Amino acid sequence: MKTSDxxxxxxxxxxxQTPVEPRDASRLMTLDKKTGAVAHHHFYEIIDFLNPGDCLILNDSRVLPARLYGIKEDTGARVEFLLLENKGNDIWEALSKPGKRAKKGTRFVFGEGLMTCEVVDVLEDGNRRIHFNYEGIFFNLLDQIGQMPLPPYIKEKLEDRERYQTVYSKETGSAAAPTAGLHFTPQLLERIQQKGIQLGFVTLHVGLGTFRPVSEDKIQNHKMHSEHYYMPQATADLINETKKNGKRVIAVGTTSCRTIESVVQKEGRFCESEGWTDIFIYPGFEFRGLDGLITNFHLPESTLIMLVSALAGRENVLHAYEDAVKNKYRFFSFGDAMLVV
Known part of the structure; x- marks a missing residue:
């Protein structure tokens, strides 16, 4: 199968370019994975498509304000860093732009001296390992001086940083938001639970590798970057109970989907599990966990549209996207949603 497919x-x-207010006023397309039939709704109507006994699995990862603008200590030149992964002991892997200014041994100052860093290594892929020096609590300082790492296709300034967080975000560590969850409000989640649909939480810290373009002509040659995940025992128990009762497990977002399927592949069952996953889901994949998916509309030729196609069929998905374009749906991170069941 080719990427161009x-x-x-x-x-x-x-x-x-901007989020809809309120969150659940975004549009919702439903896609029947068996027939390919589509219908048009609003997200607050999603409760009508969920049945008592079903469960929703949500990713509670929280986005770091991971974009930092620094000044080179000796020359005053500006450099942008994007924090990707915490390596421990105040060392982070990061992207730098322009990279030529961030050579090994160079030092940078952030927030008028609130924090400094030194480049300790330049990796093969061009990423940097940087070591931070500061006084106080790192994540508190990052909240003060960091900016949200919005995708490059969003040109508008985000007025409220919390709009790039889900209302249930808790575990800080993502370089991008698990955007399918942005449509939920606390009130909608409460109504869903009152109907008898249970909520379970997993954590998958979204890395930029999720959004890396597929450069291979044949999709099976593409290599995913690893991301850290955690499924607590309570969520594993909920999935097992839901399946035992013949009800549906519905993942909120591709990150929750990848966590569910990673756990069952690694463990052979649903149980508490933590680790790193580079699972790549594309047509031909056999789902062993989820029955449905809530997701946004994804970039052409991306691993995310391939994942949705694995669940609903490539032709069904492309037909649904064509319909979404015709009906002027809003696409990507701040865009509208799709429910595949």
Whole structure:
């Protein structure tokens, strides 16, 4: 199967630049994974498509304000860093731009001296390992001086940083938001639970590798970056109970989906599990955990549209996307949602 098999036409004006208010006022397309039938709704109506006894699995990862603008200590030149992964002992792996200014041994100052760093290593892929020096609590300082790492296709400034967080985010560590969850409000989640649908939480810290373009012509040659996940025993118990009762496990977002399927592949069952996953889900994949998926509309030729196609069928998904374009849905991170069941 070729990467080009997952291309589609998207007018640039349909790429959402700002979030909808309130969160659950976004549009919702339902896609029947068996028949390919689509229907058009609003997200607050999602409760009508969930049945008592079903469960929703949500990713409670929280986005770091991981974009830092620093000044080179000796020359005053500006450099942008994007923190990717905490390596411990105040060492982070990061992207730097322009990279030529961030050579090994160079030092940078952030927030008028609140924090400094030194580049301790330049990795093969061009990423840097940087060591921070500061007084106080690192994440508190990052909240003061860091900016949200919005995707490059979003040009508008985000006025409220919490709009790039889900309302249930808790575990800090992602370089990008698990955006399918952005549509939920506390009130909608409460109504869903009152109907008898239970909520379970997993953590998968979203890395930028999730959004890395597929450069291989044949999709099976693409290599995913690893991301850290955790499934608590309570969530494993909920999935097991839901399946035993013949009800549906519905993942909120591709990150929750990848966590569910990673755990059952690694453990052979659902139980408490923690580790790193580079699972790549594309058509032909056999799902052993989830029955449905809530997701946004994804970039052409991305691993994310491939994942949705694995669940609902490539032709069904491309037809649904064509319909979404025709009906002027909003695409990508701040865009509208799709429910595949």
């Amino acid at each position: 997952f291309n589609y036409y998207l007018p640039e004006e349909l790429i959402a």
